[in-house]
Each structure stands twice: as C-alpha cells, then as structure tokens.
Amino acid sequence: MNWKRATIAAACVVPLIILFGYGLTRDPKDIPSPLPGHEASPFALAVFAPGQPPLNRAPGDTVRLAELKGQVVVLNFWASWCLSCRDEHQILSETAKTYAGKPVHFVGVLYNDEPANGTQWIEQMGGQSYPSVNDPGARTAINYGLYGVPETYFLDVNGRIAYKATGPVNERLIRHVVDSLMAAGAK
Amino acid sequence: MLAHDSILVSMAVVLFGIVAVPVAMRTGRRGLLPYAFAAVYTNFFLVSVAAFAMVYALVTHDFSVSYVAQVGGRSTPLLFTVISLWGALEGSILFWAWVLSMYAAAVVWINSRRPGNLVPYAAATLLFVSFFFAILLVGPADPFGVVSPVPPDGPGPNPLLQNHILMAIHPPLLYLGYVGMSVPFAFAVGAMLSGEVETDDWMRITRRWTLSAWALLSAAIIAGMWWSYEVLGWGGYWAWDPVENASFLPWLTATAFLHSAMVQERRGMLRLWNLNLVVGTFLLTILGTFLTRSGIVSSVHAFTTGTIGYYFLAFIAIVMLASLALVAGNSERLRSTGRFDSAASRETVFLLNNLFLTAFMFTVLTGTLFPLVAEAIKGVKVSVGEPFFNRMSLPIVVTLLFLMGVGPALPWKAASKAELKAKLVPPAAGAGLMLVIALVAGARNVYALLAFAFAGYAAFANLREYWIGMRARRTAHGEGWGTALVRLVGGNRHRYGGYTAHLGVILVALGIAASSTFRTEYEATIKPGETISLSGHTLRLKSMWGREEPQRSVVGATLEVMDGSVVKGTMEPRMNFYPMSQAPVPTPAVRSRLLGDLYVNLQAFRPDGSNATIRVIYEPLVPWIWFGGGVVVFGALIAIFPTGRRTDA
Amino acid sequence: MTRLLAAIAFAVIGVVQQPQADSILEARTAEVAAQLRCPVCQGLSIQDSPSELSQQMRAVVKDQLREGKSPDEVKAYFISKYGEWILLEPKAKGFNVLVYALPIVLVLGGLGVIAVAVRKWTRAPDSPA
Numbered sequence: 026m027n028w029k030r031a032t033i034a035a036a037c038v039v040p041l042i043i044l045f046g047y048g049l050t051r052d053p054k055d056i057p058s059p060l061p062g063h064e065a066s067p068f069a070l071a072v073f074a075p076g077q078p079p080l081n082r083a084p085g086d087t088v089r090l091a092e093l094k095g096q097v098v099v100l101n102f103w104a105s106w107c108l109s110c111r112d113e114h115q116i117l118s119e120t121a122k123t124y125a126g127k128p129v130h131f132v133g134v135l136y137n138d139e140p141a142n143g144t145q146w147i148e149q150m151g152g153q154s155y156p157s158v159n160d161p162g163a164r165t166a167i168n169y170g171l172y173g174v175p176e177t178y179f180l181d182v183n184g185r186i187a188y189k190a191t192g193p194v195n196e197r198l199i200r201h202v203v204d205s206l207m208a209a210g211a212k
Numbered sequence: 213m214l215a216h217d218s219i220l221v222s223m224a225v226v227l228f229g230i231v232a233v234p235v236a237m238r239t240g241r242r243g244l245l246p247y248a249f250a251a252v253y254t255n256f257f258l259v260s261v262a263a264f265a266m267v268y269a270l271v272t273h274d275f276s277v278s279y280v281a282q283v284g285g286r287s288t289p290l291l292f293t294v295i296s297l298w299g300a301l302e303g304s305i306l307f308w309a310w311v312l313s314m315y316a317a318a319v320v321w322i323n324s325r326r327p328g329n330l331v332p333y334a335a336a337t338l339l340f341v342s343f344f345f346a347i348l349l350v351g352p353a354d355p356f357g358v359v360s361p362v363p364p365d366g367p368g369p370n371p372l373l374q375n376h377i378l379m380a381i382h383p384p385l386l387y388l389g390y391v392g393m394s395v396p397f398a399f400a401v402g403a404m405l406s407g408e409v410e411t412d413d414w415m416r417i418t419r420r421w422t423l424s425a426w427a428l429l430s431a432a433i434i435a436g437m438w439w440s441y442e443v444l445g446w447g448g449y450w451a452w453d454p455v456e457n458a459s460f461l462p463w464l465t466a467t468a469f470l471h472s473a474m475v476q477e478r479r480g481m482l483r484l485w486n487l488n489l490v491v492g493t494f495l496l497t498i499l500g501t502f503l504t505r506s507g508i509v510s511s512v513h514a515f516t517t518g519t520i521g522y523y524f525l526a527f528i529a530i531v532m533l534a535s536l537a538l539v540a541g542n543s544e545r546l547r548s549t550g551r552f553d554s555a556a557s558r559e560t561v562f563l564l565n566n567l568f569l570t571a572f573m574f575t576v577l578t579g580t581l582f583p584l585v586a587e588a589i590k591g592v593k594v595s596v597g598e599p600f601f602n603r604m605s606l607p608i609v610v611t612l613l614f615l616m617g618v619g620p621a622l623p624w625k626a627a628s629k630a631e632l633k634a635k636l637v638p639p640a641a642g643a644g645l646m647l648v649i650a651l652v653a654g655a656r657n658v659y660a661l662l663a664f665a666f667a668g669y670a671a672f673a674n675l676r677e678y679w680i681g682m683r684a685r686r687t688a689h690g691e692g693w694g695t696a697l698v699r700l701v702g703g704n705r706h707r708y709g710g711y712t713a714h715l716g717v718i719l720v721a722l723g724i725a726a727s728s729t730f731r732t733e734y735e736a737t738i739k740p741g742e743t744i745s746l747s748g749h750t751l752r753l754k755s756m757w758g759r760e761e762p763q764r765s766v767v768g769a770t771l772e773v774m775d776g777s778v779v780k781g782t783m784e785p786r787m788n789f790y791p792m793s794q795a796p797v798p799t800p801a802v803r804s805r806l807l808g809d810l811y812v813n814l815q816a817f818r819p820d821g822s823n824a825t826i827r828v829i830y831e832p833l834v835p836w837i838w839f840g841g842g843v844v845v846f847g848a849l850i851a852i853f854p855t856g857r858r859t860d861a
Numbered sequence: 862m863t864r865l866l867a868a869i870a871f872a873v874i875g876v877v878q879q880p881q882a883d884s885i886l887e888a889r890t891a892e893v894a895a896q897l898r899c900p901v902c903q904g905l906s907i908q909d910s911p912s913e914l915s916q917q918m919r920a921v922v923k924d925q926l927r928e929g930k931s932p933d934e935v936k937a938y939f940i941s942k943y944g945e946w947i948l949l950e951p952k953a954k955g956f957n958v959l960v961y962a963l964p965i966v967l968v969l970g971g972l973g974v975i976a977v978a979v980r981k982w983t984r985a986p987d988s989p990a
Contacts, residue, residue, distance in 0.1 A: 031540035038536060042529045048508040048584045049521045056593050059944040106794055137913050163917040170942035171914075172900045446909040453904040481982075552982040560979055567971040575964040582951070582960040590956050595898050597949030598906060604964060795901075798911060815911055827911070 058170050060186045065098075065178070066168035067091055070158035073140035074133070074147050079125050082156040088132055090184065096128040097206045098180035099199070102166060103157075104138040105146035107174040113193035114150050117177075120199050121155045128182070128210065129203055133157030136166050136174050179203065182210030215265035216356040222258035222313075223346045225251045226339045233336035237329055237406075245332050249320045252335050255342055256317035263310040266355060267297055275366055278357030279303055285368025287762035292374040298383045299369040301505060301520070302355035307383075308501075309345035311391045316342060319395055323417070330414055334395075334402030341394055344527050352520040368763055371790035371797045378439040385432035386459060390497045392425025393462055396469075397494030397535075400487055404538045409487070410545050412476065418490060419473045420852065426466045427848035433459055434720070434841030445798030445813040447733065447829040449837065450724075452601040454509045457580045458500025461573050465493040468569035471562050478624060479550035479559060484543055485566070491535045496573070498528055509580065554626030561619040568615065572608045576601065606659040610666055613721055616714050617670035620677050642672025655729050663725040671718045674711045681708075701850060709851025716847055719840025726833035727808075733829040735815065739822060743774065746828045749810055750774040751783065756821035765789045767796075769814050769824045773803065785814040785826070808832040890923040893932045897922070897939055898949045906949055 069089045075081045082088065090098070101117055103110040121131040133153065135143045140159050147153045160166055169178055172191065179188040179202045188202050229251030236244035269277045270293050273286055283296040283303065298307045316338035323331045349355070373379050396418045403414040436459065437449035450456060469489040475482050503509050506521025552559050579596045586594045621635040646668025650661055678697065685696040701708040734746040743752045751771040758767045768786040772779045783801035790797065800813040809831040816825040894908035899915045907915040907922075918939075925935045939947045951957040 027540050027543045030543055031537060034536040034540060035533070038532045042525065042532070044581070044584060044588060045502065045506075045508065045525050045528070047588050049506060049525060051508075051584075051587060053507070053509055053583070056944065056946050059941065063941075108794070137917075162920060163914060164921065166914075167918055167921055168942065170944075445911045446905060448909055451904045451909070548982075550982075552979055555979045555983055560975075563975045563979065567968065567975060571964055571968045571971065574967050578960055578963050585959075586951070586956060593944060593946045594951040594957065595946050595949050596951060596960065597898060597904065598909075599896055599950035600960070603950070604961070608968075795912065813911060815916065816913070 055191075056172070058189045060170055060178075061188055063186055065090060065180050065184055065186045066165070068160075068165045068168070070134065070160055070165060072156045073135065073159045074144055074153060074157040076156035077152060077154050080121060080131065080155045086156075088156070088158050090180075093130050093180075094184055095182050095210075096130045097182060097203055097210065098178075098184075099129065099131045099203065100134055100169070100178040100180065101131070101194075102134045102136045102160075102169075102171055102174050102176045102178075104136045104174050105142040106138060107136075109193045110175045111150065113175055113177075113195075114153070116196050117194065117199070118152070118154045120196050124203065128207065131155035134165060135159050136171065137163055179206060181206045213356060213358070215262040215269075216350070216354070218258045218261045218265070219346055219349045219356075222255050222262075223343065223350070225254045225258065226343045226346060229255070229339045230336050230343065233332045236332065248332060248335060249324055252313075252316045252320045252339065255339065256313040259306075259310045259313040259342075259346075262349075262356075263297070263306055266303065266306060267294060270294065270296060273366075275364070276359050276362045277355070278359050279355035281359045281363055281366050283369045284366035285763065286365050288368045288374060289763070291377075291380060292369060295380045295383075296369040296373070298387070299373045299379075302349075302353045304383075304387075305345060305348050305353040305505075306355050308387055308391060309342065309349060311387045312338065312342055312345060312394060315391060315395055319398070319421075328408060329406035330399065330402045330408045332402075333405040334398040337398035337401040338394060341398075344523075348520060348523055352518055352523055367792040368790070371764070371788065371793045372443065374763070375788060375797050375799060376439060376443045378435055378442060382432060382435040382439050385428050385435055389425050389427075389429025389432045390459070390462070390500075392421065392428055393466065393493050393497045395421040395425065396490045400490040401535065401538065404487075404542045409483075409542050412480070415473060415476060415486065419470070419477075422466055422469055422473075422490070422493075423848055423852050426463070426470060427845050427852065429459065429463050429466065430848065431841065431845045433463060434838060434844075437841075438838055441834070442800070442802065443797070445800045447731070447800070447811045447813070447827070447831060449834070452576075452579070452598050454580050455504050457576050458496075458504050461500060461577055462493045462496040464569050464573040464576070465489050465496060468566045468573075469493065471569075472566050475559055475562050479552070481548040481550040481559075483548065484539075484546040487539060487542070487546065489566075491539060495528075495532060495535070496577075498524075498531060502528055503580070509584065556622065556627045556632060558619055558622045558624050561615055561622055565612065565615050565619060568608050568612050572605060572612070575604045575608065579604065606663075609721070610659055610662045613663060613666035613670055613718070616717065617666065617673040620711060620714065621673045639669045639672035639676065642668035642670075644668070650729075653730060657729065660725055660729040663721060667718050667721050667725065670714065674714045674718070677711055678708070705853065706851050709847045709849070711847070712850055713844045713847030716840045716843030716845075719836045719843060721840075723833045723835070723837035723840060727831045727837075730832045731829060733827060735825065735827040737816075737823050737825045744826055744828055747830045749828070749830065751812065751826070751828060753824060753826070754782070756817060756824055758821075763790065767814070767817060769817070769826065771801075771812060771826070773810070783810070783812050785812045787814050787817070804835050806835065809834045886923065886927060889926050889932065890919060893922050893926070893935050894919050896936065896949055898947050900943065900947070 067090045069087050072082045072084050072086045072088060075084050099121070117131070124131070131154075133155065135157055143157060143159075147157070163171070175193055177190040177194050178186055179190075181187045187206055190198060229248045232244050232248040232251065236242055236248065266277070266279065269280050270284055271290070273280065273284055275281045275284060279300070279302050283300050284293065288296070296303065298304045316335060319338065320331070320335050368374065399414050399418045399421065403409040408414055436456065440451070441447070441449040469486060472482050472486055472489065476486050502521070502524040506524055508521060579601055582596045583594055586592050617639055618636065621639065623631065627635065643665040647661060647665040650664035655661055655664065678700070681700040682693060682696040685691050685700055686693070689696075691699065732747050734744065736744045738744055738753050740753050740755055743750050745751070750773075752774055754770040754772050756767070756769050758765065766786050766788050768784050771783045771785070773781045773783060781803065783803055785801040786799040787796040788799060798813055800811055803810040811829040811831050813827045814824060815827050817823065891908050895906045897907045897918065899905045899907045899910035899912060899918075901912050901914050902910045905915075907918045922935055925938065926932070930938075936948065945951070951960065953961050
C-alpha cells in the first residue's frame with residue numbers, strides 16, 4: 026500500500042462525498058429572492074377582472090402601487106394555464122374577504138396570459154373577491170424577479186417587499202405574514 | 213408479480229456469484245467458477261424477463277403497474293410507448309440494469325475460457341455493480357409497484373421525449389456507451405485483485421472494450437446534440453447542461469485512455485496513469501448518473517426523485533474508496549519499465565494530449581459542481597453556464613486540435629531536426645488555407661481563427677499520413693490508389709482507424725466553429741403573405757394551420773422558401789400542445805444543405821392565425837457535425853475489428 | 862476543392878452583409894441576453910431560450926440598452942431582481958475566482974510535471990524511471 030498516494034486520493038474523495046451529501050439536502054430549484062427588504066418596484070396596471078364588492082375595482086381602472094402606500098399589499102401572480110394556481114385560488118379569495126375594511130390590499134397580477142382566458146378561469150373557479158390586473162410584456166413580473174406562477178409578494182406599509190412565497194400559499198401563511206405586517210405598520 | 217420477483221431472485225443469484233468467485237480463488241476450488249459464470253448468465257436472463265415484462269406492460273397499457281401509470285398513455289403512439297421504457301427514472305434504472313447484465317454476460321461469454329483469475333474477478337465486479345442496481349429496482353426506483361385502483365389511462369411520457377424519433381436512438385446508445393465503461397473498470401479491478409495488473413494482457417482486452425464503449429458514447433453524444441437541435445427549438449445543440457456534461461466527462465477520460473494506452477503498449481509506460489483513467493472513467497459515469505438522477509444539480513433533463521440520491525451516494529462512496537484503495541495498494545507494482553528516446557516524439561504529444569483532455573474534464577467537472585460548492589461554502593446560489601464553459605474550454609479545444617495535427621505527424625521514439633521539419637511544416641499549408649477562408653468570411657475572434665487554422669493543420673496532417681502510406685504502397689507494390697488505401701488501412705487498422713476518427717473530430721470541430729462564429733438569426737412577427745429574410749434566404753408565410761392528433765394538438769406555420777418569385781420548397785415549423793404540459797413543445801423546421809442549415813422555429817402566434825412570430829437562424833456547417841460524428845464512429849469501427857490477416861508467422 | 866472553399870467563403874460573406882436597421886442594438890441585446898439565465902428553463906440563456914418569459918426579458922434588455930444603460934447596468938438590474946444566480950457566468954471575484962483558477966493551475970502544474978518527467982525519462986537511460 027502506498028500510503029502517501031492513498032492519503033492524497035482520500036483527501037480528494039472524502040470532501041467530494043461530503044459535498045454530495047450536503048447537496049442532497051438542498052433543492053437546486055429553490056433560489057432565494059434578493060428582493061425582501063428592498064423597496065418594491067412601482068407599477069400601474071389596468072384592472073381586467075373587477076373582483077367582488079367590497080374589494081372590487083372597475084375594469085379599466087389603473088391600480089398604482091403609489092396609491093397603496095400605508096397599506097399592506099399582497100401581490101399574487103397567476104395565470105389560467107397554471108395548474109398549482111388552482112390550489113391556492115379559493116384560499117386567497119376567501120382570506121382576502123376577511124380583510125375587507127382593513128388596511129390590506131390584495132391584487133392579482135395576470136402573468137403571460139390573455140385577460141379573456143383569465144376572466145373565464147375566474148368564472149370557472151367560482152369568482153375572485155379581489156381585482157386582478159393585466160401585466161403586458163411581463164414587465165412587472167420581471168421587476169419582481171418572478172420565476173414562475175404562482176408567486177406571492179407581501180409588501181409592508183412602507184412599500185417594501187417583506188416576503189416572497191413561491192408556489193401555492195396557504196391560509197396560515199397569508200394570515201401570519203399579513204397580520205404581522207399590519208401590526209408593524211400600526212406602530 | 214413476475215417481474216418484481218425476477219429481480220428479487222436475480223439478487224440472490226448475483227450475491228451467490230459475488231461470493232463464489234473469491235471463495236473459489238481462496239480455497240482453490242476452481243470448480244465453483246462455472247457456477248459463478250452461470251450466475252452471470254442467469255442474472256442476464258432474469259433482468260431480461262423483468263425488462264420485457266415492463267415493455268409488455270407498457271404496450272398492453274397495464275396501468276396497474278406503477279411505472280406504466282406514470283408514463284403510459286393510451287393515445288401515445290406505439291413506438292413512443294415502447295421507448296418510454298427509458299423515459300423516466302425507474303424505467304431508466306431498469307434499462308441500465310438490463311444493459312449491464314447483458315455486458316456481464318458478453319464478457320463471460322467471450323472470455324470464460326481464458327485461464328487465470330482475471331475474468332472471474334472481472335465478472336464478480338460486474339455482478340457487484342449489478343447488485344447495486346437491483347437494490348435500486350426493489351427499493352427507491354421500483355418500477356413494478358402495484359397501483360390500486362387501476363387508473364383508466366395515464367398521462368403519457370414527457371412531451372419532450374415523445375416528440376422526436378432520435379429519442380429512440382440517443383438513450384440506448386448512451387446507456388450502451390455509459391454502461392459499457394463498467395467493463396474496462398471490471399477488468400481493471402479484476403487485474404488488481406488477481407495480481408495480473410503487471411501483465412499487459414488485461415490492457416489489450418480492456419482497450420477493445422473501451423474502444424467499443426467509446427464509439428457508442430461518441431455516437432450517443434452526437435445523437436444527443438442532434439436531438440436538442442431538432443427538438444428544443446433554440447437552434448443550438450449543446451448548452452453545457454449538467455446532463456450533457458455528465459455524458460461528456462467519461463468520454464474525455466476514455467479518449468485520453470485510448471491514446472495513453474498506446475504509450476503503455478509501445479513503451480511499457482504510464483501503467484499507473486492508465487489504470488487511473490480506466491477507474492476514473494467508470495467513476496465519472498456513476499457520478500454523472502448520480503448528478504442527473506438525484507436532482508442535486510438543476511438540469512432540464514434531470515428526473516425528479518425521492519431517496520435514490522442517498523443510495524447512489526453510498527454506492528459512489530464505496531466504489532470510490534474501494535477502487536482508490538486498490539489502486540494505491542497496487543501502485544508499487546506499476547512502476548514504468550520504459551523510457552523516452554527523445555522529447556520530440558509522439559510519446560510526448562500523447563502526454564500533452566492526456567494533460568489537456570484531463571484538464572478539459574476537470575474544467576467541466578469543476579464548473580458543473582461549482583454551484584454546489586459555492587452554496588456549501590459561501591451560501592450563495594450562482595450559475596455556471598454556457599459563457600463560462602465556452603470561455604474556459606476554447607483554449608483547451610484549440611490546443612487539442614493542434615496536438616491532433618502534431619501527434620500523427622511525429623514518429624515514435626525520436627525525430628531528427630530534418631524529420632521534424634519535413635513532417636511539421638507542410639500541414640501549415642492547411643492551416644494557412646483555413647485561416648484565409650475564416651478571415652475572408654469575416655471571423656475576427658482569436659479562438660475562432662485558431663480553431664479554423666488548427667483544424668486545417670490537423671486535417672492536412674492526418675490526410676497526409678494516408679497519402680504517404682498509399683504512395684509508398686503504390687511504389688512498392690504497384691497498386692492503384694483504391695487498392696492501396698484498402699490494404700493500407702487493413703494492414704494497420706488501429707492506426708488508420710484512429711486517423712479516420714481524427715478526421716471525424718475535425719469535421720465536428722469545423723461545424724461547431726463555423727456555426728458558433730457565423731450563425732445569424734432574425735426574429736419577426738409577420739402576417740400570412742408577408743416575408744421574412746435573412747442572409748439571402750427569404751421565407752414567405754403561406755398559412756397558419758392547426759390539427760388535432762390523438763395525443764396532442766399541433767399548430768403549424770407553412771413557410772415557402774423563395775428564390776425571387778420562385779418557390780423552392782416549404783418549411784413547416786410546429787408547436788405541439790400536450791395536455792399534461794404547460795409549455796408547448798416546438799418542432800422547428802430544418803432545411804439542410806451541404807454548407808449549412810436554414811432553421812426556422814415558430815415562437816408564438818395569434819390564436820386566430822392572423823400572425824406568427826418566426827425565428828429564422830442560418831446555421832453554417834451544422835450538418836458537418838452529424839456527418840463528422842458518423843466518421844468518428846466509422847473510424848472506431850475500423851479499429852475495433854481485428855486485423856483481417858491470419859497469423860502469417 | 863477551391864470551388865468548395867470559395868463557396869464556403871461566399872456563403873459566409875452573404876451572411877455577414879445581412880442588412881438591418883437596428884442591427885447594432887440587436888447585437889448588443891444578444892450579447893447581454895446570452896449572459897443572462899432563463900428563469901424557467903434553467904440551463905439556457907434568455908437569448909437562446911424560446912420561452913415567453915425569455916422573449917420578454919430580452920425586450921427589457923433591449924429597452925434598457927436603448928435608453929442608454931450600459932451592459933453592466935442592465936446586468937446589475939437583473940441581479941438586483943433575481944440575484945447573482947441570473948448570471949450564466951459567475952463574476953470572477955472573491956470565492957468565484959476558484960472556478961476560473963483551478964483549471965489553469967492544473968494545466969500549468971501538469972505542464973511542469975510533464976516537463977520534469979520527459980527530462981528524467983530521456984536523460985537517464987540506466988536508472989529505471
């Protein structure tokens with residue numbers, strides 16, 4: 026046995042194996058967003074789906090982020106062709122209703138889809154309580170560093186991105202984030 | 213059920229074989245060996261039963277089988293149903309195990325009468341690897357799970373995998389090449405365990421097995437490039453995706469081995485290095501499989517997985533540590549016996565060739581793993597992609613092209629100054645010619661110019677070897693050119709097979725250099741009746757159309773290739789919509805001519821057919837890549853078949 | 862042979878003279894886009910990827926270049942949104958230098974080893990090397 030060679034070989038191999046072991050605990054698709062903590066990009070997008078009273082906005086109205094200062098904003102990017110958007114649709118819609126009258130604003134942003142498809146989808150899914158806007162050219166999506174849909178961004182009362190959720194959201198998460206942002210804003 | 217049980221039984225049989233070989237050796241009961249060999253055949257039979265049972269289940273749409281429920285679909289065409297055997301994780305492991313069991317049977321079949329302990333140990337090594345794959349098949353990658361209640365239909369295979377006929381060709385070639393590298397490894401382990409590592413006999417056997425696997429792997433890589441080109445719609449053929457890198461890494465070390473093995477054969481040197489290359493090549497195949505099957509690196513083609521990564525990790529750890537211990541234990545016995553006569557010799561070029569091939573492998577491996585390293589150590593997610601790999605590999609590729617011209621020109625042992633001049637200077641004409649062409653064509657990038665020049669140099673040098681040989685035969689035997697060529701190649705198949713493979717590589721290199729330097733593209737949204745033009749090619753959008761097929765809906769654009777007002781032909785790029793896939797799968801249209809392809813992809817369209825966004829790419833010399841790949845394989849085939857002459861002695 | 866070569870040269874010249882009004886902007890866009898990773902396809906650049914998001918990101922690159930931003934500023938914009946992950950080639954700074962340096966070190970070291978070995982093997986005919 027050539028111990029020198031064996032040691033050198035082991036010195037190369039063992040870290041490699043440890044590295045792979047570490048790699049197995051990671052998800053290469055999970056890429057952290059650099060945005061939380063930073064100011065959210067402004068946008069002005071036209072409403073295509075009005076939502077239901079009392080959260081509704083008239084179709085064609087422009088939703089501007091600047092107007093929503095002082096409120097917690099929940100931006101949900103979705104599309105009619107997106108399968109996992111179906112999983113969260115009802116939860117988002119119902120949860121948004123419970124925040125009616127509070128300084129919280131839910132906005133759906135249609136991503137790479139035709140507004141007509143979006144409207145039809147909302148109908149099929151049994152309506153959506155809050156309004157959805159269209160994002161032509163995905164400019165806003167890119168501004169928010171979007172990878173795919175669904176993704177949900179939570180903005181604090183100062184217009185900073187506080188949290189980004191990738192994939193379908195659940196009610197507990199929404200409540201937890203929105204409530205803590207409201208509490209922080211009330212101080 | 214039958215198939216599942218057959219894998220379980222095979223495990224017992226394999227285990228028996230693994231134990232029987234060392235027992236027979238230690239106790240001197242060589243009578244046990246035929247039983248060990250029988251275990252190899254039995255394993256092949258049992259895994260075949262499982263593989264064919266799976267194909268049968270797929271073809272008969274037996275959705276009670278978990279794998280069929282996962283990839284099967286009643287509307288999928290028969291061919292794609294059969295080849296979905298390797299379309300997802302579990303099936304691909306089954307296919308792998310089957311190919312491996314076939315190789316093991318072939319090794320024993322061909323070599324069982326050979327005396328000594330080499331073959332039994334090699335067989336046991338292959339059985340050991342088989343055992344690992346059997347564990348996967350009954351554990352984390354069990355394709356024979358029972359689904360209840362039985363679903364009426366399945367989703368069909370991944371749309372990307374059922375969109376092109378090359379999917380029936382590329383993966384089997386890849387597995388045959390990839391798994392084929394287990395055989396040289398098995399012989400290396402066998403040689404070390406049996407103490408035959410000092411003889412060069414195992415090397416001769418190993419070299420032929422490596423050459424066959426190498427030819428298959430080369431063909432697989434080229435077929436994979438072709439598949440990307442024909443299916444992915446971006447006009448490229450290589451993106452340095454981890455899956456592509458995984459197939460390329462062992463190819464590089466195997467190529468290095470095929471060259472350095474000649475130094476061992478001729479000069480009795482580099483024994484330890486060659487052993488390392490054989491073992492390393494196998495480790496890289498396992499590593500590549502681990503990377504792409506465990507989901508550890510992000511890749512387009514990576515299969516989604518559960519716990520299989522941990523099994524692979526354990527296997528890699530065992531194989532790496534065991535084989536390195538074996539190599540270290542044998543290294544004292546592998547001292548070189550030979551020496552070099554001169555630094556100016558073919559031997560030196562082979563050393564440099566090995567250095568740069570190894571450095572290439574190391575660069576690609578480092579780049580592929582670096583995101584993982586950066587995350588582990590710095591906690592940052594970074595990407596290492598095409599620009600990095602191009603930047604780093606270009607100097608290496610250019611050097612290798614140059615060496616490919618110098619090596620064949622230099623003689624073994626030593627070259628005199630006059631000889632050097634006579635051999636190395638004339639090919640410069642080829643370099644000059646290609647350089648001028650590249651400059652006139654508008655290439656200004658240094659690497660592109662060097663690539664063209666060195667490709668010209670190497671082409672000249674390799675062709676010249678044929679010419680010199682043929683000329684000598686003509687004067688010596690008065691043969692015609694044709695006869696001289698056939699007899700020349702037949703007389704030294706290894707050598708001229710090698711030169712032929714070189715010419716193939718040069719064609720591939722020219723295709724890649726030209727298409728990446730001179731590729732032009734243009735994208736526009738046009739209405740029916742309007743035209744789009746690029747580099748003298750004009751295409752008119754004739755119509756948009758749609759049709760329903762059982763497994764998908766297809767939207768296509770019919771474009772007329774115009775020459776003035778004359779229609780020269782039509783091209784029909786399509787978009788295929790599969791119910792189970794969010795994004796459409798493109799089918800670009802390719803019009804191939806000797807000097808390049810016109811490549812058209814349908815990027816987007818208005819649902820009412822009023823306009824279409826068309827991307828037109830002119831791809832110079834891309835067909836040379838596919839043709840060059842064929843030449844490489846042809847060269848390997850020339851070298852594989854034993855010299856036709858009976859022993860004259 | 863020469864005719865074939867002339868034809869190659871001709872074919873390629875034809876390509877270079879491709880007329881296009883905004884070809885400079887196109888070329889600059891392509892250069893930047895080739896360095897940015899497509900978020901939905903993972904392996905490809907947004908220049909190569911035919912996906913919708915990549916096309917839209919290319920449009921953003923083009924707009925920003927047209928507005929007078931430098932390629933580095935455009936890349937900085939995407940890094941601020943997506944993180945360093947969006948660069949297909951890591952910046953050769955800090956820890957990342959390793960991935961660039963290691964192959965070079967290997968080649969240089971290998972050249973040294975070969976030089977020493979060849980010298981030893983050619984010089985001492987008696988002692989087994």
